Amino acid sequence: MRKKILSISWMIGILLFAFLVYKIGPIRIWENIKNLTLLKFLILFLLHFLYFVFRTLNWKIIFEKYEEKVSFNHLIAARIAGDAISYLTPSAYLGGEPVRAIMAARSNRGKSLASVIIDKTIEILTIVLLIIVGVIIAITQIPMPNQYKFLFIMFMIGATLFALFISIKQRHGFLLWIVKALEKIKIRFRFIEKKRDKIEEIDFHISGFYRDHRKTFLLVFLLYSLEFLFWTGEIFLTLLFINAEGATFLNSFLITTLGSFVIIMPTIPASLGTYEVTYVAIFVLLGLGAEVGITLTLIRRTVGLSWAGIGLLVMLKKRSGESE
Numbered sequence: 001m002r003k004k005i006l007s008i009s010w011m012i013g014i015l016l017f018a019f020l021v022y023k024i025g026p027i028r029i030w031e032n033i034k035n036l037t038l039l040k041f042l043i044l045f046l047l048h049f050l051y052f053v054f055r056t057l058n059w060k061i062i063f064e065k066y067e068e069k070v071s072f073n074h075l076i077a078a079r080i081a082g083d084a085i086s087y088l089t090p091s092a093y094l095g096g097e098p099v100r101a102i103m104a105a106r107s108n109r110g111k112s113l114a115s116v117i118i119d120k121t122i123e124i125l126t127i128v129l130l131i132i133v134g135v136i137i138a139i140t141q142i143p144m145p146n147q148y149k150f151l152f153i154m155f156m157i158g159a160t161l162f163a164l165f166i167s168i169k170q171r172h173g174f175l176l177w178i179v180k181a182l183e184k185i186k187i188r189f190r191f192i193e194k195k196r197d198k199i200e201e202i203d204f205h206i207s208g209f210y211r212d213h214r215k216t217f218l219l220v221f222l223l224y225s226l227e228f229l230f231w232t233g234e235i236f237l238t239l240l241f242i243n244a245e246g247a248t249f250l251n252s253f254l255i256t257t258l259g260s261f262v263i264i265m266p267t268i269p270a271s272l273g274t275y276e277v278t279y280v281a282i283f284v285l286l287g288l289g290a291e292v293g294i295t296l297t298l299i300r301r302t303v304g305l306s307w308a309g310i311g312l313l314v315m316l317k318k319r320s321g322e323s324e
Contacts, residue, residue: 020276024290032242032295040241041299047234048303052080054227058220059119063104065213066111066205070104077314078103082116084311087304103318110198114205117174121166122217126224127260128163132156134257137250144285155261171210173203232256238299244292251286255296258282275301 021029056076063070082100097116105112135156139149169177176199210217232253239247259279276297283293 016274017276020280020290020294024280024294028291029295029298032244032291033298035242036299041303044234044238044241044299044303045306047237048307051227051231051234052076052083052307054223054230055079055123058122058223058227059115061216061220061223062119062122062209063112063115065209065216066115067106067108070106075104077318080307080311081315081318082311084308084315087308087311099315103315110202111205114202114209117170117202117206118209119220121170122220123224125163125167126221126228128159130225130228131159131257131260134254138254138258138285142254142285148285152258159261170206172207173200174206175199175203228256229253235296235300238296239288239292242292242295242299244288244296246286246288251288254286255279255282 053076056072056079059079060070060072060075063075078100081103082096085096085099087096097120098113101113101116102109104116135152138144139152166174176196179196179199232249235256236247236249236252239252259282261278276294279297280290280293283296284290
């Protein structure tokens with residue numbers, strides 16, 4: 001059943017993508033893509049690596065609150081591999097987090113997983129806060145139909161409530177709460193029942209972080225905010241590379257924030273189709289053109305898939321090294 005649902009979701013994504021390309025026109029898209037030289041692509045590829053570096057530094061700050069000091073290379077390998085799995089799964093970019101925790105673990109997998117959960121939570125909280133800022137700017141500065149404003153506000157409220165719920169629950173046993181919630185609706189997994197003590201231990205580590213390391217939380221939150229601006233700059237540079245008319249840093253910020261809805265919500269694997277539809281709609285709303293929007297997504301998808309391939313190779317190398 002799971003494979004069937006996955007196959008259907010892939011098909012929906014492919015059809016959405018094909019429909020967009022057909023409606024916008026391959027020639028119009030190509031006119032933008034051909035502005036991107038190999039050198040420009042390599043610059044964007046390397047900027048994406050810097051994004052991995054910054055995010056790994058944030059995680060390292062959290063990780064070392066639990067474990068002994070660990071090499072940066074060890075953590076960035078786990079980060080790239082985990083992000084590769086997340087990129088290719090329909091799980092709100094969360095599917096690879098267990099892989100990241102397992103690859104990074106030294107003496108205690110529970111502590112490693114706790115650090116990953118906290119790191120991802122702070123990242124999502126940062127994105128939600130900046131989404132709120134982006135929505136406020138959009139609905140006050142951009143002429144749009146009232147139904148668009150309503151839609152943006154509803155998404156914003158939903159994302160905010162979700163983020164607040166997660167952050168509050170993590171202070172009081174989030175994982176165990178999930179287990180109990182599943183039990184109430186008669187859903188039980190034997191392997192979870194066997195690991196109940198481990199789950200309680202992970203919850204203890206997570207709640208302890210929020211209680212004992214508030215300054216670290218604020219530091220990582222600030223760093224993720226700065227990295228979001230770096231991400232905005234990457235999008236702005238991409239628009240300049242393809243000679244997009246009307247591109248500004250503010251437009252790029254709105255593209256980044258409003259486009260983040262599709263990243264934090266579970267969708268089709270690799271967000272195929274939904275990612276393109278979201279960005280094209282935002283570009284049309286900003287008056288930048290649908291063809292520019294889908295060109296940006298194609299470039300970013302190519303960069304993302306390239307790094308996903310590298311991440312899978314890193315994971316395979318790690319596994320082969322452990323099996324020897």
